[in-house]
Amino acid sequence: MALQPCKILSIISPNQFMIQTQQSKILIVGDGIPNFLTRDNLIVKQKTLQTFLEQLQYVNKDALYISKQNQIQINSIDLIQNIDDSDEIQLNLVGVKNKEPKASSIIDDYIRQMRNKTIKAIMVSFESNSLNFLYQNNTIISLVPNAIIIDDFAIKDQEYTKLMQTEWLNKEFSITFKGTSIMSIIQNDNVINIPILRSELHLTNQPNIELSNEFYSSLVQTGYAYISDWGKLNLSQNSYQLLYQCQQEAKRLNLGMWKTGELDRSMLNSFTSQLQGQVIEIVEANQFYIKTKTEKLNVKLDRIFIEGLEAKEFTRKLLIGKQVHVLQVGDNTPLYSIQLIENNLDIEEELILNGWATPKENHPGLSKFKYQQLLQLNQIAKQKKLGQYSQELTWRVEDQTDSKQGKCVNEIIWSNICRDKQSAKQSGMSTGISIKDDYQLEVLIDKIHFNGLIQMTILKYHSMINFQLNGITNLHEFEKSFPSIIKYQEQRQNYTYNLLMQRNVWVNFEHFNIQENQFYGKIYLKKNNKDTDFIINLLQEGFTFLKSNFDYYDKYEEAQKQAEEDKKGFWNESYAQFIIDFIHNKQSLKKQVSTTEHIQEHDNQLIEQIIVTVVNDCNEFYIRRLNNPEFEDLEIQIENAKLIPLKKPVKKGTLCLAKFSEDNRVYRAQVIQAFKNDRFLVKFIDYGNNDEVGYQEMGVLPSQFTSIPQQTRMCTLAYLRFPPQTHEFSEEAADILRDLILEQPFDCKVRYTEKSTNRHFVTLQHQGQLDELQFTINKIVLDRGLGRIDHRQPYNPLKQFLNSELDAKANGIGIWGFDDCLEDEKQFEDEYDFYQ
Helix, strand or coil, X not given: CCEEEEEEEEEEECCEEEEEECCCCEEEECXXXXXCXXXXXXXXXXXXXXXXXXXXXXXXXXXXXXXXXXXXXXXXXXXXXXXXXXXXXXXXXXXXXXXXXXXXXXXXXXXXXXCCCEEEEEEEEEEXXXXXXXXXCCEEEEEEECCEEECCCHHHXXXXXXXXXXXHCCCEXXXXXXXXXXXXXXXXXXXXXXXXXXXXXXXXXXXXXXXCCHHHHHHHHXXXXXXXXXXXXXCCHHHHHHHHHHHXXXXXXXCHHHCCCCCCCHHHHCCEEEEEEEEEEEEECXXXXXXXXXXXXXXXCCCEECXXXXXXXXXXXXXXXXXXXXXXXXXXXXXXXXXXXXXXXXXXXXXXXXXXXXXXXXXXXXXXXXXXXXXXXXXXXXXXXXXXXXXXXXXXXXXXXXXXXXXXXXXXXXXXXXXXXXXXXXXXXXXXXCXXXXXXXXXXXXXXXXXXXXXXXXXXXXXXXXXXXXXXXXXXHHCCCCHHHHHHHHHHHHHHHHXXXXXXXXXXXXXXXXXXXXXXXXXXXXXCCHHHEHHHHHHHHCCCCECCCCCCCHHHHHXXXXXXXXXXXXXXXXXXXXXXXXXXXXXXXXXXXXXXXXEEECXXXXXXXXXXXXXXXXXXXXXXXXXXXXXXXXXXXXXXXXXXXXXXXXXXXXXXXEECCCCCCEEEEEEEEECXXXXXXXXXXXXXXXXXXXXXXXXXXXXXXXXXXXXXXXXXXXXXXXXXXXXXCHHHHHHHHHHHHCCCEEEEEEEEEECCCCEEEEEEECCCCCCCHHHEHHHHHHHCCCCEECCXXXXXXXXXXXXXXXXXXXXXXXXHHCCCHHHHHHHHHHHHHHHX
């Protein structure tokens, strides 16, 4: 007796097994009962049904096949046995018999009771393109899948039968009833339409039905089914995406119904696609701009009625900036459906459920079932008085952007902002609660203009106003000189649009220009979070740069420096540094002219004996008094001090101890800038030089050292103008000046002081020489072309040495040796005259 190991795949009917041998052959063993458990064969023997139910336990079990006896054994027990005669029983049917096509009332009654409810049942047979399930061992439920249509071609294919019997027969499914469909059958050469239940199906033990539906996928990818209209518009986007890929692959391989190419069905010929994108603008309450990887879609939800500012605001809060799946059906006038990726929320349903929309009756893209479903959601919104059914519709906005009409209102708004800022500070003082410097208001971004102008609605005042970011440059200002720079302004507009358009953000309003009818300030993506300052974003992308007269924030400088190093945005252009130099010189000159009023002359000009400790450049060096016992004692005490770690975060301006990298000794210092990885730029306050140090090389400044004044003073040589740091001669000039003065003793006179910076403008001369200007370092610098006479000073004694400057210019000495110096000088003079 030959025994072949095999696996039982399914029970087709009692005593009829489908098996797979070790050689992967598929065989049907046993005679069985034809058309067992189908719509037209509902009378069965009780013993026969009992045997069938008992034999279901053997599905997917290993067995032995005895070919000569046409028998299957498990544990030496024959599975095919004689079935004793018994009483007949009548099974219930939820469906319509082929022989009784007009008996459809049971279908209508059943769906009214069971719509959207779920049961578990076993697939026991399939006929035509419907599936039959055994429920509670006494009822046959006949239905068709909701999301796919099993094709007429498929049911005639033996491979379809084989697939169903090997993979899905006898499996337990979860069935959710959705509605009814019309199934056409041929009877006596006549086509008869009968109703049949339409349901969602998935295996009971399938772990994640949102990820995929194995049953649907198996039929679609083999070409035996295609995605239905309902599936296109109502399936979860994850499921649809996978099914659509399966369908496209079946077409490509010409499988199943696609063997002769795509069939001529209007449904299958319609263009269908599913895309993923981000909602970037709400045009109307049911119309959006969605940005995909390749295009910008204008999507309208045409199956619903929706209008009004309140509805648009609800949609904005729901969708703006969110990732969505977009299903597009049709080509000439495509029909769209949208679902949020984060929770598979159907937007049409959500708008209706919240009372902002109603479904369009008789819309060609809206099935009766779907319409009824949406209508039920609309009734819920009415009962709860949501959305348009609410008595409290308060969203209103007054447009104050007009240059004539909006000024008065905006001036009042600005006064209120200033008052609220002051009130917040006073409240903080009285309560002891710390109030942040930035008084921030929530706004809604309405429009992004090319020139950097932003229209926004201040929610507190229900007013739309004009706004510009403060302290940064708009690159389009340089378009005439550098036409290619305009693309970076466009990129800035697109970047700002994608990040801010119709978002709720927080704004610190810093001032209001009544002539321009325009507010200025900073935008924060999150409240009270300086790290979300939008100016940092623009600087990091290289879409702008800081104005020289702007009060810098450390992270601004760090972001701009990083963009410059990475050649991002306009920093990739060769003319970038030229623009920066021009702006720096222009604004430095403007600042210098404006600060002449803030110069304090020193009438009593005493001679001090000093030593120059540091020369940073020609515009900045540091001096310290000679014969300074206080400084000498300080040095000795600090040398023995221990470094106690600073409390984090270490902020700009913190006084501390720090090690100088060149001699590894400890000195008093002040933090100028914080970098990444616990690195800091510090200034050694008793010398004037800077150094970059690590957190471990810093420590707390002991209290006994905090009362001792800074030992150095910042100085510039009086009566002279020097090239800015950005000039190509600047570093060479600084080296020459270092050779002349660094670490040397001098007699020093402070001629005048800049009040805002406490910078001393001095004359230096070697000790022992006559107290005359011709013997000063200032005169030597003029002779050597390191600088020129500063004609902005009302009284400048160096003018008596104008011939020295003319000689240096004629001989091309120092700065005068550069080809562009005369042109630069004329430019500086023209700007000076202009500012005057």
